[in-house]
Amino acid sequence: MAIDFQQDIYELNLHYLMVLQRVAQNDVAEAAMRFGIDAKTAEAVCDASIRELQSVASGVVAMISARPLLQELTSRNPVDRADRLRAGAILRSISTPDR
Missing domain, CATH: 1.10.4000.10 (Flagellar transcriptional activator FlhD)
Incomplete structure (x- = not known):
């Protein structure tokens, strides 16, 4: 559904x-x-x-995109735990599970 x-x-x-x-x-x-x-x-x-x-x-379609923020979070070196958690939360909020 x-x-x-x-x-x-x-x-x-x-x-x-x-x-x-x-x-x-x-x-x-x-x-x-x-x-x-x-x-x-x-x-x-x-x-x-x-x-x-x-x-x-x-x-x-949404007019806003979190993609630039995701690129910034994943391009940092080293990526700390807080960054990984924020990126994971953003990805979860913009993805939809297949049902």
Whole structure:
């Protein structure tokens, strides 16, 4: 039985966009840098209505990715126990078991 994560992804995306919007309303350049997007996109999110954000958030894929964090955790030398635990927790949170 497959688990439907559509609602969870929607909520994650909407929260992400709302935080991005809040940062962009304060400083578009900072928002672009922190979220890894171009300034034009940050400006568009800054000016978007809640309905527009909801529409964008309704996509079927998550807008955020933990992959850069995972690369950082696994590239450290030596990797300490806390890093391994954090990486394991992140991997468990983004993977789904086959059922």
